[in-house]
Amino acid sequence: DSTFGYTFGVEGDGHCALWQYSMQVPSLNVTQRTARFSSTGVQQAHGYYDPRNNETAAAGVDAVYFAAHDPSHIDKQFQGTTAGTFKCSVTPPGQSLPLGSYTESFPYVLGVLPRGDWYDVASQYRAWATAHAEWLTKGALEHRADLPSWAADITMWMNNNWGGDPLTPNYGGDPMHVQLEFRALAERLNLAAHGGALGLHWYEWDTLGYELGSNNTKCDRDYAPCGFDTHYPEYFPARVGCKEAVTAMQGAGMRVIPYINGQLFDTLIPKYTNDNALHAVQKHFAQKTMTTAKVQPALTPHIEFFDNIHSAVVCPATDYWQNTMTDVMLRIVNEVGFDGVYVDQVGNGEPRQCSDPTHNHTIGGGDFWWKSFKKILTRVRDGAAQPTIYMTEGIQEQVAGDTFDILLGLEWAHEPLPMWHSVYGGYMFATGRAGSVVAPLGGGLADVFTQQFVQGGVMGWLTYQNYGTTWLDPAHATEVDYLVFLSKARMAGKPWMAYGRATRPLRLGANTTATLRTGCFVREEAASVVCVVANAAKDATPTAFTMAMAPTRHGLPSSTAYTLTDLMTGTVLGTYTGGPVTHSAVLTQYSAAVLLVSPAA
Numbered sequence: 033d034s035t036f037g038y039t040f041g042v043e044g045d046g047h048c049a050l051w052q053y054s055m056q057v058p059s060l061n062v063t064q065r066t067a068r069f070s071s072t073g074v075q076q077a078h079g080y081y082d083p084r085n086n087e088t089a090a091a092g093v094d095a096v097y098f099a100a101h102d103p104s105h106i107d108k109q110f111q112g113t114t115a116g117t118f119k120c121s122v123t124p125p126g127q128s129l130p131l132g133s134y135t136e137s138f139p140y141v142l143g144v145l146p147r148g149d150w151y152d153v154a155s156q157y158r159a160w161a162t163a164h165a166e167w168l169t170k171g172a173l174e175h176r177a178d179l180p181s182w183a184a185d186i187t188m189w190m191n192n193n194w195g196g197d198p199l200t201p202n203y204g205g206d207p208m209h210v211q212l213e214f215r216a217l218a219e220r221l222n223l224a225a226h227g228g229a230l231g232l233h234w235y236e237w238d239t240l241g242y243e244l245g246s247n248n249t250k251c252d253r254d255y256a257p258c259g260f261d262t263h264y265p266e267y268f269p270a271r272v273g274c275k276e277a278v279t280a281m282q283g284a285g286m287r288v289i290p291y292i293n294g295q296l297f298d299t300l301i302p303k304y305t306n307d308n309a310l311h312a313v314q315k316h317f318a319q320k321t322m323t324t325a326k327v328q329p330a331l332t333p334h335i336e337f338f339d340n341i342h343s344a345v346v347c348p349a350t351d352y353w354q355n356t357m358t359d360v361m362l363r364i365v366n367e368v369g370f371d372g373v374y375v376d377q378v379g380n381g382e383p384r385q386c387s388d389p390t391h392n393h394t395i396g397g398g399d400f401w402w403k404s405f406k407k408i409l410t411r412v413r414d415g416a417a418q419p420t421i422y423m424t425e426g427i428q429e430q431v432a433g434d435t436f437d438i439l440l441g442l443e444w445a446h447e448p449l450p451m452w453h454s455v456y457g458g459y460m461f462a463t464g465r466a467g468s469v470v471a472p473l474g475g476g477l478a479d480v481f482t483q484q485f486v487q488g489g490v491m492g493w494l495t496y497q498n499y500g501t502t503w504l505d506p507a508h509a510t511e512v513d514y515l516v517f518l519s520k521a522r523m524a525g526k527p528w529m530a531y532g533r534a535t536r537p538l539r540l541g542a543n544t545t546a547t548l549r550t551g552c553f554v555r556e557e558a559a560s561v562v563c564v565v566a567n568a569a570k571d572a573t574p575t576a577f578t579m580a581m582a583p584t585r586h587g588l589p590s591s592t593a594y595t596l597t598d599l600m601t602g603t604v605l606g607t608y609t610g611g612p613v614t615h616s617a618v619l620t621q622y623s624a625a626v627l628l629v630s631p632a633a
Contacts (some may be wrong), residue, residue, distance in 0.1 A: 049128050049322040051396075052121060055140055057098055060116035068112050069095075069153040069577035070450040072443050073427030076100040079153035080113040081145075083201060085471060095148030096591040102138035103164045104468050105398040105430040107384055118142075123385055125395025128323045151536050155452035157619035161429075161455065167402070167434040172458050180371070183437060184530040186287055187464045187519035188221070189493040190214075190233055204497065205236025206247060212505060215284045217496065220504055220512065223369075224285035226520040229278065229471070232281065233374050233423070233493065236260055237274050237290045238267040240304045241301075245272050256300050261339040264296045265356050268363060276369045278365040287371045289423060290364060290537055292592040294357065294375040294405070296343040299335065304344070304401035312350040315388040317396075327518040331387060347386045348404035349393040354411075365420050372421035372437075379426030383614035399430075409529040440464040442489040450551060453488035457533030457553065463490040473499060474570075478622065479549075482568040485518050485624075486551030488534050500630050514568070514622035521564060521626050524599040528553035528562035528628075535586045541578035548577055548619065559631055561586045564598070565617075574620050577592040580612040581629065593632040600626050607632050 062080060069079035080463050081095035096120040100108065111119045141160075145152045162168055170176050174186065180445065192213070196425055204210075210232075219229050236248070238572040239565040241258030243250040250269075252256035273550035278288050297309055304310075310333060317328040334345040361373045382402030386393065393400035409422055423438045424431060432439055442452070445465065446471075452462065461483070481491045520548045522529055531557040542550055547569035554561045567575050584590045593609040605627070613629050 038148040038531060045236070045300075049126075049130060049320075050124055050134050051127055051320055053134075054121045054125055054489050055100075055120055056120075057118035057142060060096060060118075060440045062114070062116035066116070067150070068114070069150045069626075070112050071447055071449060072441075073111055073428075073429050073439070073452050074154075074157065074455050075108070075429055075430075076102060076105065077157040078110055078118055078154065079145075079148075079150070079453075080112070080116065081149045082472070083149070085147050085149040087383045088469070093147075095145040095152055097143045097145055098143065099141050099157055100138055101141050101160050101162070101164065103166050104139070104399040105165070105167065105206045105402065106399045107401070115140050120310075123383070123397030125394035125398040126394065127385075127387060128317060128321065129395060130322060130324070144367075149536075150449055150451060151454060153237040153452055158455045162459070165429075165433075166399075167406070167435065168459055170434045172531065173437075173460070174458065176417060176566060178413050180421065180535040182229060182287065183421050183461070184463075184526060185227055185229045185523070186490060186520050186527045188491050188515070189231040189234040190217075191238070191493065193495055196603060205234065205271065206239075207237070207273035210234060210237075211277035211280045213496065214281055214286060217382075217503055218281070218284045221516055221519075222518065224518050227523045228519040230286050231490075232286055232288045234288055236271075236289045237324060238270055240264075240267070244269055253300070255341065256341050260443055261293075261296070261343075262341055263298050263301055263553065264293050265342065266298075266301060267292055267360055270368050278369050282369075285521070287421075289374050290368075290370055291374050292360060293374060294378040294424065295345050295348070296377070297346050299342045299344050307352070309344065309346070309352070309388070312346050312352040313388075314386045316385070317387050331334055331386075347388065347391050347401075348408065349391050349400045351392075354404065354408050357408050358411045358415070361408075362415045363414045365412070365418070365500040366453070366496060371557055372419075372423070374423045374440075375405075375436070376425050378402075378424040379431040379441075381427035383596075402428075402430040402435065405431065409435050417418070426615040427462060428477060429456065432456060437461060438463060438490070440493060442484065442487065443482045444487050444489060448483075450487040450537070453534035453553075455533075456630045457488055458531050461490055461530070463487075464493040467479075473502045473511045478511050478570075479568040481515050481518060482549050482566045482624075485522065486537070486549045486566060488529055488551065490555060491515070491518060491522075508624060517622070518566065518624060521566075521600065521624050523628050525553065526627075527553055527558075528560070529564075531555070531560070535561065538565065538579050538581060540565070541580070547571070547575055552581075552586055556587050559588055559592060561629045563629070564624060565619065565627070567619040567621065569621055572587050574618045576616070576618045578614070578616045580614045582612050583629065586629075588629070594629050595632045597628045597630065598625065599628050 067083045077099035079097045107120045134627045164278040212470040241252045241263040242248045279538045314334040315331040320333045420439045424436045430434045441463040441464045535552045535554040538550045552563040596605040
């Protein structure tokens with residue numbers, strides 16, 4: 033391995049400024065066979081490897097690892113190309129300020145992993161991150177005292193329609209309507225029977241400019257709309273019956289969190305002017321001009337336009353926004369009784385920079401954006417009357433762990449290998465993107481849930497009302513029962529799937545209909561692995577498979593005898609010493625196996 037940092041001089045001895053720079057590794061020798069380790073959320077590590085190493089670690093060439101071991105995660109963008117080039121572009125703290133030299137605050141690491149694959153790259157970065165990253169200081173989920181005991185029991189997420197509901201023509205967030213729909217769904221799923229829970233992400237629980245009690249029919253203005261994406265950050269009062277609906281759904285075994293936005297401020301509401309909120313808005317330099325005693329570069333506020341209103345993006349480092357967000361979230365959990373909060377847009381991958389020197393943060397780049405939200409969430413957790421959970425949009429590593437407990441946007445379709453859960457499994461939960469497919473119950477949703485399941489994600493985050501009444505329709509009982517069975521399987525494998533990390537999936541032999549999906553999860557401290565095999569095929573033809581698992585390829589020591597157990601039935605399938613763990617089975621339509629490989633007694 034080669035670890036290096038650097039200092040470079042800037043000509044002019046303080047008479048110029050550094051706006052951005054890049055660190056690039058020249059082209060490596062790649063071929064059409066070379067695969068790339070690149071996960072949307074793992075922003076500081078990339079790698080190249082030979083896919084032939086996935087199973088045997090003998091056939092292919094060495095892997096290459098390139099990472100920024102930056103514990104504070106200042107603003108940067110990593111790129112890896114199919115041509116074999118690594119590049120890291122950094123927006124440094126102190127843009128526009130005069131300097132004579134600049135020293136990087138973290139090292140880059142470039143190394144060779146002999147016969148390595150994607151899992152070796154992930155393991156290298158995980159080992160560093162869990163020991164040094166400032167976003168993981170609270171440690172593993174399993175040992176966190178600030179999380180509710182039920183956090184890992186949510187096996188399925190859904191949301192309700194906003195701005196309407198095809199099941200009734202109006203008002204998708206109406207509290208009575210929402211609770212009746214989701215209590216009926218919770219009763220049908222009955223996840224509590226095996227220890228699971230349904231999570232609801234509730235849109236339009238708030239009035240947002242509508243007259244209280246009007247059920248979203250009387251807007252407070254005629255020159256701009258009310259409702260979703262308007263009137264932020266004025267979320268209160270909650271709609272009539274909201275608190276009672278939350279209590280009723282919790283009584284049905286559900287967990288409920290509401291939507292708020294983490295950065296937008298409706299510039300048309302009086303509060304924006306009365307509070308002089310423009311002062312707290314994120315600002316960028318209008319041009320790249322160096323700051324001097326005589327020249328202060330002009331700043332442009334960040335204003336967005338959508339849904340027919342102008343909304344300002346507010347800088348979270350300001351005391352104003354930290355107090356605003358903290359107060360809103362504490363009212364949500366303490367007054368209304370929600371189980372937590374969904375805070376939109378914090379982790380969606382947009383550049384997180386601000387150049388306003390009055391905001392008490394570094395100019396331009398830095399780590400202040402995510403650390404400001406960490407500060408906000410710390411205050412909320414400290415002030416909450418009961419343990420709660422917090423979700424945001426996007427898979428971004430620095431907002432996971434200490435700040436947000438669950439991230440929305442798991443890339444199960446674009447990243448078929450479980451790279452994210454291999455790095456961060458056991459340190460955060462992830463869900464999402466089932467709803468973006470809009471696959472009907474009888475036409476693909478079962479396979480979507482299965483792909484999320486085998487990657488370690490919490491299944492779902494789909495809009496329930498998009499499916500009409502099909503969840504309750506006996507014609508779809510087979511599909512619904514299968515999704516319930518996957519929930520039961522996740523609870524059976526919870527110590528590994530929720531609290532462990534993803535490892536290499538099984539390579540299945542036979543797989544007679546090529547419809548099986550598989551994933552494996554290791555608890556290294558317990559020297560045990562759970563592997564899941566699921567059959568989401570609509571075809572009723574049974575599917576046979578065989579497995580020959582080499583324990584060392586899945587994070588287990590080689591000198592141990594292992595027992596294979598079916599966790600869904602409790603049946604011991606065999607004991608194996610000094611060789612692969614082998615098994616053959618047949619899975620019928622819409623079924624799954626949860627297989628535990630553990631040290632023999």
